[in-house]
Amino acid sequence: MDFIMLSDLEISIFSIVVLIFSIIIHEVAHGYAAYALGDPTAKLSGRLTMNPLPHIDPIGSVLLPAFFVLSHSSILFGWAKPVPYNPYNLKNQRWGEAIVGAAGVATNFVLAIVFVLIARFAFGIGESLFGQLAAIVALTNLFLGAFNLIPFPPLDGYTVLRGVLPYRYAQSFRNFEERLSSAGIFGLIAFLFIFSYILAGPFYNFVFWVFSLMLGQ
Numbered sequence: 001m002d003f004i005m006l007s008d009l010e011i012s013i014f015s016i017v018v019l020i021f022s023i024i025i026h027e028v029a030h031g032y033a034a035y036a037l038g039d040p041t042a043k044l045s046g047r048l049t050m051n052p053l054p055h056i057d058p059i060g061s062v063l064l065p066a067f068f069v070l071s072h073s074s075i076l077f078g079w080a081k082p083v084p085y086n087p088y089n090l091k092n093q094r095w096g097e098a099i100v101g102a103a104g105v106a107t108n109f110v111l112a113i114v115f116v117l118i119a120r121f122a123f124g125i126g127e128s129l130f131g132q133l134a135a136i137v138a139l140t141n142l143f144l145g146a147f148n149l150i151p152f153p154p155l156d157g158y159t160v161l162r163g164v165l166p167y168r169y170a171q172s173f174r175n176f177e178e179r180l181s182s183a184g185i186f187g188l189i190a191f192l193f194i195f196s197y198i199l200a201g202p203f204y205n206f207v208f209w210v211f212s213l214m215l216g217q
Helices: 008-036 058-070 096-124 128-148 156-164 167-182 185-215
Strands: none
Touching: 008 058, 008 096, 008 128, 096 128, 096 156, 096 185, 128 185, 156 167
């Protein structure tokens, strides 16, 4: 798809803003899911808000998304400060963590569907600029949701998979997650390096193919 009515700089700035707010909405969705299941931790921490200030992580919410967008990377990635929740407070102990983990991804996919429908309508009535902006929102959320489905900690796909596995397997997954967490930022850098040089191309092509089908292009 060719965004002929917007300059590269305009597309980049708009994409960064959309990505930041999409990440924040993703995190807030986790908090609301946990709250609906009986855990007030996120609410008590003041994190069930769309005010970006409590959520923004300077590196994950601003610098890294800006780097990926401005470098025309084949992936869009970033993070906000994780919304806290206590899994032991969840009413549904069997599926609670999986539900909380899936909430963020589901929210991104819902946003992608809503905005791709808006884009299709806008293009259909000749509102190309509005259609392009809506398409950027849809594609960004589709990328963010799909990326978070990857079953690797700390991504949501890993949390969901761990949450639906029988206890003995889930415990092994939890142990691996804790060992990787002890590596700190180095584990994340290793994952991003492997993803960028091995998986990013096929992942990008698949997501853009799905997006093209949704948009009818």
